[in-house]
Amino acid sequence: MPQIRCRFCHESVDAGEIRAHEAEHLKPRPDGQQSEYVTLPPEERAEGDLAGVPRAYVHRKCGAGTGMPEEIIRSYLKDPFLYTAEATYCCGCRRHVPWRECRWVETGEDLETYFRALQAAKPEMRPGPLARLVILLARLFRR
Template sequence: MAQVRCPYCHEYIDRAEFPAHEAAHRKARPDGQQTDYATLPDEDQEQGDLAGVPQVYVHRKCGVATGMPEEIIRSYLKNPYMYMADATFCCGCRKHVPFRDCEWTETGEDLQSYTDKLRAAKPEMKPKGCLGAIAFIGAGLSGVIAAAFC
């Protein structure tokens, strides 16, 4: 039976069982976040020191700071196109909000400008046309950077 690699837990799952498996990862927690979020497998994530990489952002509307988990940071540093919805979770509002409405506490830069710069540095990773977008969706990638430390 054909298997697919889950973008959440990175285990190999029978294709027929994957929809139910993925639904369990995407189930809403009481705080509004999904149970799990897509990341690259550890071996594919950006390696090395994260010194100088912003990790905490503030949603300008509510003023609450949210911490971004290391595995998500390392995933988008390796592939800045991984999270295409350009939204992230706000611990204050308890929902996903646009990158442009949040800024890094370390630099004051908004998350959208930061992400745009990362993407501009790796144009070869940009998904190609509609098929590229379908590949992201078909792989189960939610497109939202959202797991957060509240």
């Protein structure tokens, strides 16, 4: 059976088992956050010093702080279009909330402005029209 690389752990998995395998990564931890998130494979992530890169944010509606894991930071720095949900997990609300509702602890900048600036710096990575349509439809059906 053909092998597919898992988007979470990056291990090779039989194609017929990938859905069940990835579902395990989505199971909630005790804090409500899913066990793992999609990331770029380690060899494709941004390298180098992360000094000056914000790592923690506060959800302005509940006041709770949440830290962002390094593997996610290094993934979005390399591909700022990787996370199309435009939301991030809030440890206080125990759910995903819009970027615009969160501010980086280190800079005070809201996450939406931050991610839009990263995306503007790498327009060549922007998904094509068909991919953007799929993303839009997925957002509409989630509501």
